Amino acid sequence: MKSPIIHLTGVHKYYGDYHALRGIDLDIAEGEFFSLLGPSGCGKTTLLRTIAGFEDVSDGTLLLDGKDMEGVAPNRRPTNMVFQSYAIFPHLSVAQNVGFGLRRSSMSKEAKARAVGEALEMVGLGGYGNRAAHALSGGQRQRVALARALILKPRVLLLDEPLSALDKKLREQMQNELRRLQRQVGITFILVTHDQEEALIMSDRIAVMFEGEIAQLADPQTLYRRPATRRVAEFIGMMTFLPATVRGQEVEVAGLGRAEVEAEQCPGGLSDGDAHAGIRPELLSILFPGEETTRRVAEGVVEELTYYGDMTYYDVRLEGCERPVTISMKNMPGRPVLERGAPARVAWDARSLVIFG
Amino acid sequence: MKGRGLYVYALAYLIFLYAPIVLLPIFAFNDSTVIAFPLSGFTTQWFAEIPETPALIDSVQTSLVIAATTAILSTGLGICAARAGAKYDFPGKRPVLGFIMLPLVLPEIIVAVSLLVVLLGLGLSLSSWTVILGHTLICTPFCIAILNSAFGNLDPSLEEASFDLGETRFTTFRLVTLPLVMPGIISSLLIAFTISLDEFIIAFFLTGTEPTLPVYLWGQLRFPQKIPVVMALGTILVASSVLILAVAEYFRCRGIARTGGKDTGGFL
Ligand SMILES: Nc1ncnc2c1ncn2[C@@H]1O[C@H](COP(=O)(O)OP(=O)(O)O)[C@@H](O)[C@H]1O
Ligand SMILES: [Mg+2]
Numbered sequence: 001m002k003s004p005i006i007h008l009t010g011v012h013k014y015y016g017d018y019h020a021l022r023g024i025d026l027d028i029a030e031g032e033f034f035s036l037l038g039p040s041g042c043g044k045t046t047l048l049r050t051i052a053g054f055e056d057v058s059d060g061t062l063l064l065d066g067k068d069m070e071g072v073a074p075n076r077r078p079t080n081m082v083f084q085s086y087a088i089f090p091h092l093s094v095a096q097n098v099g100f101g102l103r104r105s106s107m108s109k110e111a112k113a114r115a116v117g118e119a120l121e122m123v124g125l126g127g128y129g130n131r132a133a134h135a136l137s138g139g140q141r142q143r144v145a146l147a148r149a150l151i152l153k154p155r156v157l158l159l160d161e162p163l164s165a166l167d168k169k170l171r172e173q174m175q176n177e178l179r180r181l182q183r184q185v186g187i188t189f190i191l192v193t194h195d196q197e198e199a200l201i202m203s204d205r206i207a208v209m210f211e212g213e214i215a216q217l218a219d220p221q222t223l224y225r226r227p228a229t230r231r232v233a234e235f236i237g238m239m240t241f242l243p244a245t246v247r248g249q250e251v252e253v254a255g256l257g258r259a260e261v262e263a264e265q266c267p268g269g270l271s272d273g274d275a276h277a278g279i280r281p282e283l284l285s286i287l288f289p290g291e292e293t294t295r296r297v298a299e300g301v302v303e304e305l306t307y308y309g310d311m312t313y314y315d316v317r318l319e320g321c322e323r324p325v326t327i328s329m330k331n332m333p334g335r336p337v338l339e340r341g342a343p344a345r346v347a348w349d350a351r352s353l354v355i356f357g
Numbered sequence: 358m359k360g361r362g363l364y365v366y367a368l369a370y371l372i373f374l375y376a377p378i379v380l381l382p383i384f385a386f387n388d389s390t391v392i393a394f395p396l397s398g399f400t401t402q403w404f405a406e407i408p409e410t411p412a413l414i415d416s417v418q419t420s421l422v423i424a425a426t427t428a429i430l431s432t433g434l435g436i437c438a439a440r441a442g443a444k445y446d447f448p449g450k451r452p453v454l455g456f457i458m459l460p461l462v463l464p465e466i467i468v469a470v471s472l473l474v475v476l477l478g479l480g481l482s483l484s485s486w487t488v489i490l491g492h493t494l495i496c497t498p499f500c501i502a503i504l505n506s507a508f509g510n511l512d513p514s515l516e517e518a519s520f521d522l523g524e525t526r527f528t529t530f531r532l533v534t535l536p537l538v539m540p541g542i543i544s545s546l547l548i549a550f551t552i553s554l555d556e557f558i559i560a561f562f563l564t565g566t567e568p569t570l571p572v573y574l575w576g577q578l579r580f581p582q583k584i585p586v587v588m589a590l591g592t593i594l595v596a597s598s599v600l601i602l603a604v605a606e607y608f609r610c611r612g613i614a615r616t617g618g619k620d621t622g623g624f625l
Contacts, residue, residue, distance in 0.1 A: 054517055075523045087518035091536045101522035152522065 003066075005030045005155055005188050006051060011060035013046055013212075020046045022212040023060070028190065028205075030155075033182050035191045035199040038209035039235070044192040045084075047209070048158050051190065053077050065155055080149035081158040084165075086141040088133045088148075094120070095129035097144055101152045119147040122181070139170050146181070156188045163198065175201055196236045200224065208232050224280075228267045230356040233278050240325045244277040244355065246270055251355055253277045255321025256298050259350035266355040276356045281328035283352035286314060287345040288335050295347040300325075302342045312337050316344050378595060385588040392584055403589035410586060416573035417590070420554055423485055423569060427492040427553040432545045434493070435500030436538075442501075443508040461498040468495060469562040476563070484565035491559035496549040503548060507541025547601070 004027035013021035020043045028034045036044040049055045050062065053074035062069045065078060074081075080101070089097050099116040107115070120126055123143035128136075136144065142162060149157055162178070163171045179202050182189045193199050199206045200220045207217045216228040227233035230241065245252045249270070252258050256277075263270070287293060300318040312331055315324040327346065331337065338344060388398035407413060441447075442454050460468060472491050481487065511534065519529040535542075557571040564572055577583045 052521060054521075074517070074521045075525065079521075081518070081521045083514040083518055085512055085514050087512060087514040089515060089518075089533060100519070104523050148518075148522065 003030065004028055004063075005032075005065055006190075007061075007063040007066075009061050011047075011050065011062060012058045013043075013050060013055060014058045020212050021050070021058075024212075024214060026207065026214065026217070028156075028188060031186050031188055033179065033189045033191070033202060033204045035193060035203040035206045036209060037193055037196060037199040037206050037235075040194055042209045043212040044194075044209055045160055046212075048081075048160055048190065048192050051156070052079050052081050052158050078155040079158055080152055080154040080156075082142075082145045082149050082160065082162050084160045084162070086145040088136070088141050088144055090134040092133055093129065094125065094131045094133055094136070094144055097133050098129075098147045098151055100148060115151055119151040122150070122184075123147045124177070138165055139174065142166065142174065146178075150181075150185060150187070154187065156190060159189060159191045161192055161194070164193070164195070171198075178202065200236070208235065226264065226267060226354065227278075230276065230278070233354065233356070238281050238326060239278045239354075240281070240323070241276040241278050241356070242321060242323060242325065244275045246272050246275045246355065246357075248272070251275070251277060251353070253353065254323075255300070255318030255325065256346075256348055257296065259296075259353060261350060261353060261355055265351070265353060266357075268357045270355060271357060273357075278354040278356060279325065279348070279352055281313060281326045283348070284325060284327040285347050286316070286327055286329055286338065287347055291345075293347045295349055298346045298348065300344050300346055302338050302340055302344050305338065305340060307337060314338065314344070316346055318346065381588055381595060382592045384585060385592040387585070390582045390585055392588075403585040404593075406586045407590055407593075410583075412573065413586070413590065416568050416570045419485060419567045420570040423488050423492065423560075424550045424553040426489050427496055428546045428549040430489065430493045431496035431500045431549045432504075432542060434497050435504045435545055436542065438497075438501045439504035439508045442505060443511070444513070457501060458498045460495050461502075465495065465556075465558045469559045472559070473562050482565065483563055485567055487563040487565070488560050488569065491563050492549075492553040492556055495556070495559065496552050499548050499552060500545040503545045504538070504541050507538040507544075511537055551598070 006026065006028040008024050008026040011021055011024040011026075012019070024047060036047060038044050046055060050057055051064070053069065053072060053076075057070065069077060089100065092100070095113075095116050098119050099112055102112045102115060105112070116129065117126070120129060123146050125140065125143050125147065128140070133141075133144065142165075145162070159178075163174050166174060175198060178189075178191075191199070191202065200223070203220060205217065205219050206223055208215045208223065210231060216223060216232045218226075218228075223232070223236055227236055227239075233239045233241075242256065243254045249260055249262075250258060251261050261270070287297065298318050300316040302314050303317045303324050304315040306313045310331060312329050314327045314329065316327055317324045325346070329335070383396070384392050385403055386399055386401065387396045388400040388402070389396075438454070438457055442450070447453075469491065472487070472494070476483065476487055515533055515537070516529050519533045520526065524532060555571060556569075557575065560569040561572050561575070568576065574587055577587060
């Protein structure tokens with residue numbers, strides 16, 4: 001990793017008696033797109049506001065660009081923030097909003113106007129400078145907030161759930177644009193989100209938080225393929241957990257059967273006794289009649305299905321297992337969508353399992 | 358028809374409320390010292406007499422100075438209290454804020470008498486300043502009530518955004534907070550001004566050698582021949598208050614339109 005722009009060690013935050021951050025250790029590299037992901041109330045905003053300087057650190061140290069930020073006010077930190085409510089100044093025009101941070105700079109009037117024009121151009125709002133800020137749509141406000149924060153060329157841009165107020169289409173479009181923008185300007189972005197899909201799509205690395213602690217810090221692929229705890233696995237994507245019994249390196253999974261597993265499939269280590277085997281829907285497949293496979297096969301019955309157009313999600317009850325497993329299948333020509341109650345042969349691999357003690 | 362009774366009631370209410378004010382200009386232009394119908398003729402004599410009654414002019418001046426000072430003081434105090442209430446948490450916040458609002462429900466006569474006792478006890482002489490003190494005491498709760506909603510509606514992240522973009526706490530207040538709560542501040546100034554201008558009891562108890570307009574008028578009621586002049590002055594006051602309120606309302610609406618808010622009632 002390159003030299004970290006943000007370095008947190010043992011950061012705690014108390015609100016009165018409430019322990020909001022419980023020992024956060026975190027290094028974020030220069031130019032990284034980093035996400036803080038977790039359910040509502042886990043302390044993501046608190047951590048972001050601590051980095052911005054709106055909350056002080058109760059215990060531990062926070063270094064920004066190698067400098068201790070203890071007692072440094074937000075207006076003296078090399079960070080800028082895009083607020084969840086966008087916080088667009090309603091009494092100012094779009095250009096005045098975007099140029100707000102330049103008020104104290106020594107640039108000439110013309111240079112400022114040019115910078116504002118460029119910033120608006122960058123977020124796709126060229127020519128909107130004279131509009132009244134309060135007359136903008138949600139997506140446009142979002143862009144103004146981005147331009148306003150980026151015009152100061154901060155070392156770190158902090159974004160608190162910037163897309164959560166937008167509708168689905170616009171959100172997907174903005175996810176792409178934000179990613180493109182981040183590559184273009186090369187500034188470190190820290191994104192707070194409770195949407196795991198958003199975090200996976202956009203980030204270089206993700207910290208998953210629960211109750212003021214980081215449960216796992218990894219790149220999207222590792223996070224998805226090898227979640228560190230069952231809780232992380234449940235939070236990221238879909239995963240079915242089947243009861244399992246461990247003996248040595250061998251796991252007996254209800255409904256599926258016996259399998260040898262490797263150490264990297266067991267994030268919490270492997271110990272004899274009861275455990276749970278987790279498996280993603282796309283790593284199981286239903287064989288259509290007559291199809292041959294070299295993979296292992298288990299027998300079951302389709303209990304429920306959900307049709308999404310491109311995909312169908314099946315809940316299949318395997319023989320010898322109470323809980324149905326979820327299986328996702330791509331809909332392809334020549335492969336009929338099975339009906340409820342139809343028998344299903346399920347193909348699986350030992351490598352697809354993740355074992356939680 | 359449904360609602361007919363309420364309609365009649367509302368109409369009667371308005372007539373009862375405003376008819377005396379309509380009588381004011383009528384008798385101000387009536388050519389008689391007797392305030393009674395039938396009217397005897399048109400004259401502007403009473404208006405002409407106003408400048409010739411120096412005590413009246415003095416009392417108007419005293420009242421205007423007291424009302425303006427009270428408006429500024431109580432709005433200033435109101436801004437501090439409303440901001441503290443909206444932004445900070447401190448021990449005993451609710452009881453303290455509740456206590457500040459107490460004069461709102463306290464009978465004025467009690468405020469007046471107790472202030473008089475305290476001031477005399479402290480050995481202070483009565484003057485316009487003691488009236489201002491009393492008026493500020495009773496106006497501040499009204500100002501706080503108005504300003505509370507202005508500050509409460511303010512998104513706290515607006516101030517944080519300004520702070521984040523490099524401004525200090527002070528410039529943030531000037532550049533962001535103040536423009537956004539300005540309509541509330543103007544309302545507060547006007548309300549305090551109006552309350553102070555027509556307040557009688559406290560002014561009566563605490564005034565020194567310079568009576569306020571209500572106190573002066575009360576003294577003049579013993580002299581019937583002066584009443585038409587009082588009516589003429591009243592006419593001027595009513596006309597100017599309507600003008601002031603109209604102007605204030607115009608600015609308030611413009612302010613709301615500028616910040617994109619929804620109009621939720623005003624004075625007019
Ligand atoms: N100013 C505050 N005073 C007291 N508690 C707070 C304050 N801000 C946040 N909290 C509490 O800290 C916890 C984490 O909040 P937050 O960081 O906003 O969560 P998230 O952004 O992950 O939803 C919540 O339980 C919240 O109630
Ligand atoms: Mg939050």
